[in-house]
Amino acid sequence: xxxxxxxxxxxxxxxxxxxxxxxxxxxxxxxxxxxxxxxxxxxxxxxxxxxxxxxxxxxxxxxxxxxxxxxxxxxxxxxxxxxxxxxxxxxxxxxxxxxxxxxxxxxxxxxxxxxxxxxxxxxxxxxxxxxxxxxxxxxxxxxxxxxxxxxxxxxxxxxxxxxxxxxxxxxxxxxxxxxxxxxxxxxxxxxxxxxxxxxxxxxxxxxxxxxxxxxxxxxxxxxxxxxxxxxxxxxxxxxxxxxxxxxxxxxxxxxxxxxxxxxxxxxxxxxxxxxxxxxxxxxxxxxxxxxxxxxxxxxxxxxxxxxxxxxxxxxxxxxxxxxxxxxxxxxxxxxxxxxxxxxxxxxxxxxxxxxxxxxxxxxxxxxxxxxxxxxxxxxxxxxxxxxxxxxxxxxxxxxxxxxxxxxxxxxxxxxxxxxxxxxxxxxxxxxxxxxxxxxxxxxxxxxxxxxxxxxxxxxxxxxxxxxxxxxxxxxxxxxxxxxxxxxxxxxxxxxxxxxxxxxxxxxxxxxxxxxxxxx
Amino acid sequence: xxxxxxxxxxxxxxxxxxxxxxxxxxxxxxxxxxxxxxxxxxxxxxxxxxxxxxxxxxxxxxxxxxxxxxxxxxxxxxxxxxxxxxxxxxxxxxxxxxxxx
Numbered sequence: 001x002x003x004x005x006x007x008x009x010x011x012x013x014x015x016x017x018x019x020x021x022x023x024x025x026x027x028x029x030x031x032x033x034x035x036x037x038x039x040x041x042x043x044x045x046x047x048x049x050x051x052x053x054x055x056x057x058x059x060x061x062x063x064x065x066x067x068x069x070x071x072x073x074x075x076x077x078x079x080x081x082x083x084x085x086x087x088x089x090x091x092x093x094x095x096x097x098x099x100x101x102x103x104x105x106x107x108x109x110x111x112x113x114x115x116x117x118x119x120x121x122x123x124x125x126x127x128x129x130x131x132x133x134x135x136x137x138x139x140x141x142x143x144x145x146x147x148x149x150x151x152x153x154x155x156x157x158x159x160x161x162x163x164x165x166x167x168x169x170x171x172x173x174x175x176x177x178x179x180x181x182x183x184x185x186x187x188x189x190x191x192x193x194x195x196x197x198x199x200x201x202x203x204x205x206x207x208x209x210x211x212x213x214x215x216x217x218x219x220x221x222x223x224x225x226x227x228x229x230x231x232x233x234x235x236x237x238x239x240x241x242x243x244x245x246x247x248x249x250x251x252x253x254x255x256x257x258x259x260x261x262x263x264x265x266x267x268x269x270x271x272x273x274x275x276x277x278x279x280x281x282x283x284x285x286x287x288x289x290x291x292x293x294x295x296x297x298x299x300x301x302x303x304x305x306x307x308x309x310x311x312x313x314x315x316x317x318x319x320x321x322x323x324x325x326x327x328x329x330x331x332x333x334x335x336x337x338x339x340x341x342x343x344x345x346x347x348x349x350x351x352x353x354x355x356x357x358x359x360x361x362x363x364x365x366x367x368x369x370x371x372x373x374x375x376x377x378x379x380x381x382x383x384x385x386x387x388x389x390x391x392x393x394x395x396x397x398x399x400x401x402x403x404x405x406x407x408x409x410x411x412x413x414x415x416x417x418x419x420x421x422x423x424x425x426x427x428x429x430x431x432x433x434x435x436x437x438x439x440x441x442x443x444x445x446x447x448x449x450x451x452x453x454x455x456x457x458x459x460x461x462x463x464x465x466x467x468x469x470x471x472x473x474x475x476x477x478x479x480x481x482x483x484x485x486x487x488x489x490x491x492x493x494x495x496x497x498x499x500x501x502x503x504x505x506x507x508x509x510x511x512x513x514x515x516x517x518x519x
Numbered sequence: 520x521x522x523x524x525x526x527x528x529x530x531x532x533x534x535x536x537x538x539x540x541x542x543x544x545x546x547x548x549x550x551x552x553x554x555x556x557x558x559x560x561x562x563x564x565x566x567x568x569x570x571x572x573x574x575x576x577x578x579x580x581x582x583x584x585x586x587x588x589x590x591x592x593x594x595x596x597x598x599x600x601x602x603x604x605x606x607x608x609x610x611x612x613x614x615x616x617x618x619x620x
Contacts (some may be wrong), residue, residue: 493558
């Protein structure tokens with residue numbers, strides 16, 4: 001056993017995986033070796049075609065074999081219809097033992113990914129999170145190898161470091177031409193930004209674009225260019241954009257959530273960084289989206305305009321752009337139809353590569369220039385460590401998303417969280433799964449007050465700014481005690497020694513592991 | 520105290536609990552607990568239920584609990600209400616109030 005700098009006990013080796021323990025949020029230098037890629041040169045002569053009749057033909061042409069790695073983007077979120085079709089075709093071709101490496105949590109049903117795990121089509125998963133049936137299967141020990149969970153920023157790093165080499169990527173595009181130029185911006189099932197597919201398109205051994213809307217050459221606009229694309233396939237439907245907003249990106253009417261959202265906007269407005277050309281990210285999650293609305297009010301009241309808004313973008317941010325409150329909207333993902341459409345018809349709303357948003361191991365991206373990042377969480381502990389993966393009974397609930405990246409990048413990172421949900425306490429002595437290290441969390445906003453982290457780099461500044469307001473400041477310990485008073489002390493979750501999931505930090509070190517639950 | 524008829528209290532709304540009490544012809548107390556937070560608070564919920572039954576000196580009961588994450592005082596109140604309904608008695612509002620009597 002080894003203990004990382006966040007105090008988590010880790011095995012030295014998990015199967016073939018050698019654990020590099022987390023040593024601090026900014027402790028790991030970049031390797032000096034060149035970026036590793038599986039991208040090959042091609043040679044297409046005039047008259048060549050890339051269009052293949054169906055997915056099976058593309059899988060065969062791509063040379064997919066037992067044990068290889070396949071990837072997908074998650075722009076359709078719960079509405080994805082491509083992954084199921086591709087995995088079904090792979091199963092019918094009898095290919096087994098694949099590593100499944102989508103860009104995030106994919107909780108698709110009919111078919112469920114769990115079916116492909118149980119029949120051996122997939123035997124390794126690397127994603128940002130797993131939940132639902134697949135999560136239950138992993139925690140019950142039904143996935144042969146431990147699942148590796150990475151943040152949005154950690155995934156492109158792992159790909160370029162050669163730790164996650166992708167053999168074949170299948171890119172769902174809402175419009176494409178027969179030579180591979182493609183986009184998510186137009187077509188009946190437009191999903192908006194394809195930001196999560198760029199790193200795959202640029203680095204996979206074989207790139208297959210799958211569309212339901214084949215357009216005349218050349219496809220315009222194009223997000224991913226023909227020069228990266230090996231094959232193009234047309235299917236009936238790649239996804240249902242109506243379902244993108246389900247899951248993580250929800251709106252709320254819950255008065256407690258609204259109260260937390262308003263306090264978060266008040267905290268931002270009280271900061272000295274809240275001035276013209278400030279930048280922010282509010283993200284997905286009920287409270288985060290509500291925060292956006294309150295923040296727009298504060299900006300109007302004080303006459304402050306933002307330089308950029310970043311990350312997953314909902315309609316509320318597009319409204320702010322239209323009103324002139326935000327100069328540039330940098331979209332790595334579009335959370336609804338309005339946001340998807342906005343990239344097409346508004347010059348300051350742009351599609352960006354997810355790596356440009358979140359990867360800490362590039363030559364510098366947007367997050368390092370972000371003032372305020374608002375985050376959701378399942379649990380926070382008295383060291384300000386954040387859990388965004390596992391629920392109160394140890395079940396898989398969420399995904400890492402970009403949370404740890406935003407906390408690591410933004411000058412003021414704010415975790416918004418109700419202190420209890422039902423009888424489940426959310427401010428605890430020790431989070432069940434550590435995802436975001438406390439040293440990167442500046443403030444925790446709850447209905448019972450705001451706790452500032454004395455160990456955060458901008459603590460002194462934030463404390464001084466907030467003490468001038470009527471916002472209620474409390475200690476994180478007081479919040480934890482209040483929780484315990486309301487709910488009682490929960491019975492600890494018992495686990496076995498078997499590691500079901502490995503949680504990697506932005507730099508590829510292991511910040512925590514999730515052990516199988518004892519039933 | 521004897522339970523005279525089946526009775527219910529509470530709802531299955533989030534943060535509430537629905538408790539159904541029935542006389543137990545076989546004698547004794549049997550608790551059937553379904554809870555969203557059973558792994559964390561199952562023991563605590565059973566303890567509260569037994570406490571309330573003891574408070575009312577109920578010795579024979581079938582208790583069906585569908586908990587949606589209710590806090591302890593909610594469980595206690597729903598339980599007291601269910602006992603009063605099942606035993607056809609009035610709740611003694613004065614007993615917890617030093618000035619009420």
